[in-house]
Amino acid sequence: MSCKEVCNYFSAYLDGELSETLKKEIKVHFNNCPHCKAILNKACSIKEYMKSLSKIKTSDNFEVRLRERVSRELTRKRSFINTWAESINYLPNKSIIAFGAAAIFVIIFIIMNVQQSNYEEFQIKNAPFQKEILNQSRTGENIISDKENEQFLKGESVLSVSPSGVDDSTGKAIDLKEGEQSLDGKVKYINK
Amino acid sequence: MKKKIENTIPTDEELIGRFQDGDIYAFEQIVKRYKDQLLNYAYRFLGDIADSEDLVQETFLRVFRKRKAYRNIAKFSTWIYTITGNLAKTELRRRKKKRLFSISGLKYSNKEYEIPDIKGGPDERADSVVMDELIQKAIDSLSPKFKEVIILRDIQELSYEEVSKIIKIPLGTVKSRVNRARLRLQEILGGLFKSPET
Secondary structure, eight states: OOHHHHHTTHHHHHTTOSOHHHHHHHHHHHHHOHHHHHHHHHHHHHHHHHHTSOOOOOOTTHHHHHHHHHHHHHHHHHHHHHHHHHHHHHSSOHHHHHHHHHHHHHHHHHHHHHHHHHHHHHHHHTHHHHHHHHHHHHHTOOOSOHHHHHHHHHTOOEEESSSEEEOTTTOOEEEOOTTOBOTTSSEEEOOO | OOOOOOOOSOOHHHHHHHHHTTOHHHHHHHHHHHHHHHHHHHHHHHSOHHHHHHHHHHHHHHHHHTGGGOOTTSOHHHHHHHHHHHHHHHHHHHHHHHTOOOSSOOOOOSSOOOOOOOSSOHHHHHHHHHHHHHHHHHHHHSOHHHHHHHIIIIISOOOHHHHHHHHTOOHHHHHHHHHHHHHHHHHHHGGGOOOOOO
């Protein structure tokens, strides 16, 4: 066994973790190699000395200080919870506040939904107009005046020269006779 | 007829279990059991007694806060040593950044620390203190990965298996690092020791 190989087994030899065969082999090497033997002996001495290194003890007030730190930590946690709980208690009437907040949310929700449905309804109802205006603009005709167009865009009623109106209940275009108004009253057909 | 004497000393795992259930006295028992050994572990890492004591206090605070996190899969000692080791490594990194790491060895603060009386005359006691300082300096000169294993194995006298679990490296790697650390220490300190025959 070479010195390099034995080097890898120093610790295991010191700790008694080698098999008997390997242990004997290494011992033979130590007996024949003063250099490795010296290293081993020094390593052994250091290892033994490290076990007997002075053991330091904690200061007398270690546990008292620890107890204070633990206590401060607990107090801090409790105070956060208490502050939060107290802020709720300070409010005049918890149930009124809760009800009020819920009511506000519901109202906002309803308003948003109504607005959305109004907009959609407006779009559906005026879809034929939109198509008509587009068609007219494509053909170059200017059957609906700019004012009427403006009214239409504002969602106001428009006099239509198109024979179609919009069925309010279904949102579908319907044929109108001359002078007839659509069911929603928004469209009146006039002959050109 | 011999009576069987029951072992009434609770295990670490029993104590932490009781503490998890709300028994503060169990926590105090854990503190009493581990404070000195953790202090020595931290001290060998940091080389400063005051800082080491603060570190050990922080370890116990973390045990207090995270008691529910401990699971009985691993030994309690593994868990608490891991916390201390991680805090020590963090502190070393912080010092490295601030370049506050001292190479002067032992540092004394104005706190009184009990160091046990060493038998023998004044010369022997002085020699012993000097030797302690030299050993500590030699340990400090090791790289962190060797320092860690040598402290746990040769000073704290933990088994290879436990060291492997604390540091979370394979057993073979622990043995290899301990081997190299010991060889390195004997290079540094070899001249000081007249060894017995092995």
